[in-house]
Amino acid sequence: MSSDLTDARTNDDLQDAVLDFSDVIQFLDELCQHAVRSLSDGEEVLCGITLLRDRKAATVASSSEYARKMDEIQYSFDDGPCLTSAREQLTVEVPDVRREERWPEYVAAISEHGLHSILAVPFDLAGDAKAALNVYSATAHKFTNEAIERANAYASEASRSLRLAVRIAQHSERANDLITAMESRTPIDIAIGIVMCQNRCTQTEAFTILRKASSHRNIKLRDLAGQIVAGANANSQPATHFDH
The missing domain is CATH 1.10.10.10 (Winged helix-like DNA-binding domain superfamily/Winged helix DNA-binding domain)
Known part of the structure; x- marks a missing residue:
């Protein structure tokens, strides 16, 4: 796929995924895999999607079981890059966890797994639910300004599809x-x-x-x-x- 995440095909593909998948979780898994393909740039990154609902955080999709476990480390501390990104609707970058002074207990725990840089970008769900895309890399300073811009553009496009998926899930629950x-x-x-x-x-x-x-x-x-x-x-x- 082209690195230009604002291409209309990106959003069309995601919208089609909502319609093709009767299971919302399956759609979100594809959304996460789509992000990995778009943001890896030669080195495969880990990716997870964190959803905050009713004050609870959960990984609703991940590129791998290992990526899911990395998200869960953050939940155990109830704070960190992706939770901050989702809660405050901010793009959060950790260029090198070994030099990161925010969330000291969390970064100490995540660095033990060989991950050195983290990028979290929020989805705009326009409601009580909040979400963020979490990208992990074993390389320090992995995410250039261009990569961050692409991630934000991707999240902006994907927000409409994720918003629809959340609404489908809410209607299903009701x-x-x-x-x-x-x-x-x-x-x-x-x-x-x-x-x-x-x-x-x-x-x-x-x-x-x-x-x-x-x-x-x-x-x-x-x-x-x-x-x-x-x-x-x-x-x-x-x-x-x-x-x-």
Whole structure:
């Protein structure tokens, strides 16, 4: 791929990846591999994508398991280049970890793994979630001004795709929560319908009957509803308010 990360193809490729991958994590892994191909410049670098949500940091994609472990070292200290980049929306460079005075405990730990320079650039997610692209190199002063500019241009282009991926994940989580709630609610609704038919009462009155029975028997309303529905099925009673 051309080193010009502002080329329209870059964003098109990433947007296509969102559409091609039903699994958001798979998309993010491809996003990370795409970054490695774009930023290696002859020496393969390590890359990870850190996502901050609900005050928790996690590597949602990485170029390798080793890259993921390097990210996790930073999380153990709850501070460092990529966390600072994500939280403050700043580009953060560590030209040589052996001379870095910020985050002394973290740089001491990361230098033991033979990594000497780090670059972190933020994604613009325009919401509560924050993210940063983390690039590690075994070479000190690896990231030239040109490389930093390219990384920022890449992150700017990729932000739109990552923002979409995060939204897809959020909608998926909400949908799963709704399905779980509906699955829990359905037996109660069916039981209410059975009670309405058996007692010739309103929906509100039927729910009151169930709630009182649940309290009297010291059993959860959901479990009581399940027993009523099972009993109705065993007795082949047809009454539910979903039937027509």
